[in-house]
Amino acid sequence: MKTLDQIAAELEGYDPQALSAADVQAFLSRLVTPVQDAVERLLFEALGRVLAEDVISPFDVPPHDNSAMDGYAFDGQQLKADAALELQVVGTALAGTAWQGSVQAGQCVKIMTGAIMPPGADTVVPQEFVKRLPSDTADEGSRIGIPPGLLRAGDNRRLRGEDLMQGQPALRKGELITPARLGLAASLGLKTLPCWRPLRVAYFSTGDEILSLGEAPREGAVYDSNRYTVFGMLSRLGCQVIDLGVVRDDPALLEAAFTRAAAEADAIITSGGVSVGEADFTKTMMKKLGDVAFWRIAMRPGRPMAVGRILATKSASTPGTTGAISYKKNSNTHGAILFGLPGNPVAVMVTFLAFVRPALLQMMGASAAPAPLLKARSSEAIRKKPGRTEYQRGWVATAADGSLVVKTTGSQGSGVLRSMAEANGLMVLHHAQGNVAVGDEVDVMMFDGAI
Numbered sequence: 001m002k003t004l005d006q007i008a009a010e011l012e013g014y015d016p017q018a019l020s021a022a023d024v025q026a027f028l029s030r031l032v033t034p035v036q037d038a039v040e041r042l043l044f045e046a047l048g049r050v051l052a053e054d055v056i057s058p059f060d061v062p063p064h065d066n067s068a069m070d071g072y073a074f075d076g077q078q079l080k081a082d083a084a085l086e087l088q089v090v091g092t093a094l095a096g097t098a099w100q101g102s103v104q105a106g107q108c109v110k111i112m113t114g115a116i117m118p119p120g121a122d123t124v125v126p127q128e129f130v131k132r133l134p135s136d137t138a139d140e141g142s143r144i145g146i147p148p149g150l151l152r153a154g155d156n157r158r159l160r161g162e163d164l165m166q167g168q169p170a171l172r173k174g175e176l177i178t179p180a181r182l183g184l185a186a187s188l189g190l191k192t193l194p195c196w197r198p199l200r201v202a203y204f205s206t207g208d209e210i211l212s213l214g215e216a217p218r219e220g221a222v223y224d225s226n227r228y229t230v231f232g233m234l235s236r237l238g239c240q241v242i243d244l245g246v247v248r249d250d251p252a253l254l255e256a257a258f259t260r261a262a263a264e265a266d267a268i269i270t271s272g273g274v275s276v277g278e279a280d281f282t283k284t285m286m287k288k289l290g291d292v293a294f295w296r297i298a299m300r301p302g303r304p305m306a307v308g309r310i311l312a313t314k315s316a317s318t319p320g321t322t323g324a325i326s327y328k329k330n331s332n333t334h335g336a337i338l339f340g341l342p343g344n345p346v347a348v349m350v351t352f353l354a355f356v357r358p359a360l361l362q363m364m365g366a367s368a369a370p371a372p373l374l375k376a377r378s379s380e381a382i383r384k385k386p387g388r389t390e391y392q393r394g395w396v397a398t399a400a401d402g403s404l405v406v407k408t409t410g411s412q413g414s415g416v417l418r419s420m421a422e423a424n425g426l427m428v429l430h431h432a433q434g435n436v437a438v439g440d441e442v443d444v445m446m447f448d449g450a451i
């Protein structure tokens with residue numbers, strides 16, 4: 001496990017008081033390691049988890065050549081480019097039961113979508129293409145005609161193993177389990193999947209002016225919104241949230257909260273108390289209980305941030321629970337990774353999306369590259385100083401010509417949550433980028449399911 005000093009030494013020109021957003025991402029990717037603690041989960045409980053092992057297909061999918069259409073199966077070698085093909089219907093193959101027999105030259109079998117291809121047949125003509133001879137019934141004993149030029153040999157046959165071959169990896173370790181992957185696992189007859197256990201993340205808000213819901217309003221105080229935005233973003237990631245509420249600016253209370261969080265959680269997120277304000281014990285306590293760096297990041301919003309590790313003072317094997325399953329913290333965890341986010345509500349969300357989310361995904365063992373940024377044309381001019389990354393709340397829409405356009409959702413103050421609530425993405429105005437003119441293309445990080 002590397003110390004912060006060791007990581008800092010690996011990064012060229014590391015200066016905690018002048019970090020770019022890219023420096024922060026590089027630092028965090030070195031700081032965190034996957035929490036590797038696997039459990040078998042029933043498919044219905046595996047959605048959103050990360051696969052702990054490759055899943056190998058135990059058989060070919062589909063297990064037999066089968067029909068892709070309702071129609072008639074026959075040997076496609078008989079097709080001619082310039083003449084209709086007449087065939088005698090000799091049986092019916094239903095999905096789920098193999099037709100007994102084999103199809104000879106001049107014969108076909110009426111077949112349903114998904115039914116096993118009978119021996120001797122490699123091609124299916126959809127029933128809509130067929131002329132019934134002489135009447136309009138085309139069952140066993142009757143004849144069909146296939147007009148020329150409509151089909152080639154092998155058409156409308158799904159090949160055994162075309163989805164997956166036996167022994168081939170169907171799913172890969174590190175993949176997030178999506179609905180399609182759940183379905184693929186089910187198609188292999190698997191009842192459970194090996195998943196990493198959910199990450200446990202403790203959160204608390206700091207600040208004497210922060211009110212919990214239900215408390216009476218008082219002058220100068222604000223309701224705790226960060227607790228809910230962080231809860232929402234962690235839940236969307238599939239983390240188990242250990243909610244420690246609001247912790248007053250009191251050394252004993254802060255110490256108790258950090259100690260409990262470090263013993264129970266893999267990561268701790270706090271908001272507030274990381275800037276230069278006085279009467280703030282948060283930073284003091286972070287320093288006392290861990291290995292923590294205090295950064296100033298060249299970005300907007302989200303300038304101050306604390307990062308490091310809070311060391312567990314008690315046994316690091318406090319059990320936690322998720323649903324009916326109980327887990328032990330890894331014995332090699334030695335405390336928890338700390339993300340001390342700035343207090344301003346939008347700064348919390350932006351630093352979470354830009355830094356904490358990718359770091360937590362890495363801790364979850366997820367291997368996917370971050371979603372690509374979209375390109376959209378700005379429908380307004382935006383002032384932007386080179387030398388810092390700005391994340392502007394915006395709404396991306398499709399213009400009449402089909403291209404994407406983006407517009408800010410109003411005031412970009414780091415306390416203005418309304419413009420965040422109205423946005424569907426963040427424009428990412430990169431470190432070296434300058435002013436944006438109307439019609440300029442900008443990068444956008446879409447919220448999708450993340451927030």
Ligand SMILES: Nc1nc2c(c(=O)[nH]1)N[C@H]1C(S)=C(S)[C@@H](COP(=O)(O)OP(=O)(O)OC[C@H]3O[C@@H](n4cnc5c(N)ncnc54)[C@H](O)[C@@H]3O)O[C@H]1N2
Pocket residue numbers: 205206207209210222223224225226227271272273274275276277302303304341342343344345347414415
């Ligand atoms: N002299 C300087 N002052 C400030 C700087 C600076 O560099 N030099 N940075 C500014 C920036 S940027 C931010 S962001 C804030 C961060 O300060 P803290 O992390 O110490 O946060 P607080 O002072 O505790 O709170 C800031 C702001 O956010 C509100 N807040 C805090 N927690 C919550 C919560 N849970 N729910 C809703 N709102 C919350 C709090 O009331 C304050 O208004 O510092 C700037 N100052």
Ligand code: MOO
Pocket residue numbers: 299300301302303304342344346347414415
């Ligand atoms: O971290 Mo601050 O949000 O830029 O006000």
